[in-house]
Amino acid sequence: xxxxxxxxxxxxxxxxxxxxxxxxxxxxxxxxxxxxxxxxxxxxxxxxxxxxxxxxxxxxxxxxxxxxxxxxxxxxxxxxxxxxxxxxxxxxxxxxxxxxxxxxxxxxxxxxxxxxxxxxxxxxxxxxxxxxxxxxxxxxxxxxxxxxxxxxxxxxxxxxxxxxxxxxxxxxxxxxxxxxxxxxxxxxxxxxxxxxxxxxxxxxxxxxx
Numbered sequence: 001x002x003x004x005x006x007x008x009x010x011x012x013x014x015x016x017x018x019x020x021x022x023x024x025x026x027x028x029x030x031x032x033x034x035x036x037x038x039x040x041x042x043x044x045x046x047x048x049x050x051x052x053x054x055x056x057x058x059x060x061x062x063x064x065x066x067x068x069x070x071x072x073x074x075x076x077x078x079x080x081x082x083x084x085x086x087x088x089x090x091x092x093x094x095x096x097x098x099x100x101x102x103x104x105x106x107x108x109x110x111x112x113x114x115x116x117x118x119x120x121x122x123x124x125x126x127x128x129x130x131x132x133x134x135x136x137x138x139x140x141x142x143x144x145x146x147x148x149x150x151x152x153x154x155x156x157x158x159x160x161x162x163x164x165x166x167x168x169x170x171x172x173x174x175x176x177x178x179x180x181x182x183x184x185x186x187x188x189x190x191x192x193x194x195x196x197x198x199x200x201x202x203x204x205x206x207x208x209x
Contacts, residue, residue, distance in 0.1 A: 006093045006119040010100070012107035021075060021091055028077055032057055054078035054086060061097060062156060063209060069097035070120065093119035126162035128153060132169040139174045144200045152192070152205040162187065173197065
């Protein structure tokens with residue numbers, strides 16, 4: 001969808017939401033239903049996958065460039081063709097999580113009235129520079145961690161104000177401290193920590209600021 005902004009329509013119902021997406025070249029075929037328990041799981045785990053018949057929605061929570069929560073939605077709308085084959089459309093975008101929660105509240109307050117919000121502009125990924133190499137080399141030499149770190153870095157640090165993100169070794173194995181350089185000087189700083197090292201297949205990275 002390029003840089004086209006997407007409209008998300010939120011409709012609150014008893015114990016569930018209906019989500020629809022619209023853009024210049026696409027309109028979702030129906031509402032995607034999200035149960036309140038799945039929102040609870042999202043806030044607890046910061047990640048969840050939901051299925052409606054043959055369609056899927058992946059939800060992720062992470063901090064944006066200003067430290068405020070961003071919700072990433074990845075829809076896979078599937079339909080069955082006349083010959084029985086499945087075809088689909090993949091739609092991916094981000095919205096302010098505060099605005100998303102506010103929209104839910106407003107819809108409930110107005111008896112399920114549709115609430116509309118626009119996606120955030122797509123962010124570019126600044127250069128990622130590793131000033132220390134020890135933890136990076138250890139991560140790259142472990143196939144499970146190498147894939148997890150590459151996937152994590154590919155999904156995060158999409159910060160438009162950043163000039164460069166600098167990484168240094170953290171005292172935790174396979175983990176890193178980071179600092180952000182912006183056009184105005186120093187920005188955010190924190191750490192990328194690998195959790196669950198007792199089972200490397202299930203271990204995961206998260207940002208701490």
